[in-house]
Amino acid sequence: MGSADNVTELGPALLTLGRAYLGVAGAILDKVPHGPRGYHTLAAVIRGDHPSQLVLAGRLGIDRTVMTYLIDDLVTAGLVERQLNPTDRRQRRIVATPQGIQTMAELDRRVREAEEELLGALDLDEREAFRDLLRRAVSGLRDSDGRLCYPGGDGC
Amino acid sequence: MGSADNVTELGPALLTLGRAYLGVAGAILDKVPHGPRGYHTLAAVIRGDHPSQLVLAGRLGIDRTVMTYLIDDLVTAGLVERQLNPTDRRQRRIVATPQGIQTMAELDRRVREAEEELLGALDLDEREAFRDLLRRAVSGLRDSDGRLCYPGGDGC
DNA sequence: GCAGATCGTATGTTTCACAGACTATCTCAC
DNA sequence: GTGAGATAGTCTGTGAAACATACGATCTGC
Numbered sequence: 558m559g560s561a562d563n564v565t566e567l568g569p570a571l572l573t574l575g576r577a578y579l580g581v582a583g584a585i586l587d588k589v590p591h592g593p594r595g596y597h598t599l600a601a602v603i604r605g606d607h608p609s610q611l612v613l614a615g616r617l618g619i620d621r622t623v624m625t626y627l628i629d630d631l632v633t634a635g636l637v638e639r640q641l642n643p644t645d646r647r648q649r650r651i652v653a654t655p656q657g658i659q660t661m662a663e664l665d666r667r668v669r670e671a672e673e674e675l676l677g678a679l680d681l682d683e684r685e686a687f688r689d690l691l692r693r694a695v696s697g698l699r700d701s702d703g704r705l706c707y708p709g710g711d712g713c
Numbered sequence: 714m715g716s717a718d719n720v721t722e723l724g725p726a727l728l729t730l731g732r733a734y735l736g737v738a739g740a741i742l743d744k745v746p747h748g749p750r751g752y753h754t755l756a757a758v759i760r761g762d763h764p765s766q767l768v769l770a771g772r773l774g775i776d777r778t779v780m781t782y783l784i785d786d787l788v789t790a791g792l793v794e795r796q797l798n799p800t801d802r803r804q805r806r807i808v809a810t811p812q813g814i815q816t817m818a819e820l821d822r823r824v825r826e827a828e829e830e831l832l833g834a835l836d837l838d839e840r841e842a843f844r845d846l847l848r849r850a851v852s853g854l855r856d857s858d859g860r861l862c863y864p865g866g867d868g869c
Numbered sequence: 870g871c872a873g874a875t876c877g878t879a880t881g882t883t884t885c886a887c888a889g890a891c892t893a894t895c896t897c898a899c
Numbered sequence: 900g901t902g903a904g905a906t907a908g909t910c911t912g913t914g915a916a917a918c919a920t921a922c923g924a925t926c927t928g929c
C-alpha cells in the first residue's frame with residue numbers, strides 16, 4: 558500500500574480553514590478590540606460561569622498576561638466590566654455591559670453567516686456534522702474544569 | 714426559539730484545535746526549520762507540481778516574502794534545493810533532496826500519531842469523517858489553480 | 870529595443886505571544 | 900495573631916512573525 562499518497566493533510570487543512578476564518582471574521586469584527594479573539598472573549602463572558610480572569614484565560618487557551626490587556630481594551634470599549642469579587646479580592650469577575658450584550662447580538666448573526674459561507678462546499682447536513690465532530694474533538698482537549706490541556710501542553 | 718444558547722462556537726473551536734495541533738506538532742517538528750509551517754512546505758514540495766515559489770506560496774496561503782526565508786532555511790538544512798527554471802529564469806523550482814524525503818518519511822509517521830491523539834475524543838469512523846469534511850471544506854476555498862481565495866480575501 | 874508586468878529578494882515597521890518580575894491578597898500552620 | 904508560601908492580576912522586556920514597500924532581474928508584447 559502506497560504510503561506517500563495519503564499524507565495526513567489534517568494539519569495544513571486545519572490551519573488553512575482557521576486562517577480563512579480569521580480573515581472573514583476579522584473583516585466583520587474590525588471594530589471589536591483585538592478582532593476575533595476579543596469577540597470570543599466577549600462571547601465567553603456573556604456565556605458566564607467564569608469566576609476569574611484566569612479561569613477565563615484557561616478556557617480560551619489564552620495566556621493570562623494577554624488576557625489582561627485584552628480585557629483592558631474591552632473595558633475601554635464599554636463592552637465588559639471588571640467587578641471585584643468580595644469573597645476573594647484578588648479575583649476580577651468579568652461581566653458584560655448591556656452595550657456588550659447588544660453588540661454581541663448584532664455581530665453573532667453576521668459571524669454565523671460568514672461561517673456558513675466558509676463551509677460553503679458542504680451541504681447543510683454535512684455542516685452540522687462537521688460542527689458536531691469539531692466540538693466533540695475540542696471538548697476532548699479539556700480537563701474536568703474546562704481548561705485546555707492538549708497532549709504536550711504543560712498543564713496536564 | 715432561544716438565540717443565545719446555540720452560539721456559533723465554530724470559530725473558537727477551530728482556532729483551539731489549530732493551536733493544539735501547533736502545540737503537539739511543534740514539539741515533534743522542533744528540528745525542522747520553522748516547525749509545522751516548514752514541515753507543511755516540505756510536504757507540498759515533495760508532493761510536487763509546483764512550478765515556482767509563488768505558486769507554492771499561493772497554495773499554502775503564505776506570503777511570498779515569507780516564503781523566501783522559509784525556503785532559505787530549508788535549503789541550509791539540506792532538505793530542499795532551489796533549481797533554476799531554464800525556460801523562465803525568474804522562477805525558482807523547489808525540489809526535495811533525498812535527505813528531505815527521508816526526513817519527511819520519518820516525521821510523517823509521528824505527526825500522524827499526534828493527529829490521532831488530537832482527535833482522541835472521536836472513534837475511528839468519526840475521525841475519517843472529520844478528515845473528509847475538513848478536506849472538502851478547504852478545497853472549497855481554492856480556485857481552479859489550487860490557490861487559496863476565501864471570501865474577503867484579496868485574490869478573488 | 871522599449872514599456873510594462875512578473876518572480877524573487879531585501880528592508881523596515883508593527884504586532885503579538887511569552888517569560889519573568891512585582892504587588893496585592895488569600896490560605897494554612899503554628 | 901503572625902509568618903511562609905501560594906495564587907490573581909499587572910507590568911516590562913524580548914524575540915518571533917506578518918505585512919507593506921521597494922528593488923533588481925527577467926519575461927512578454929508591441
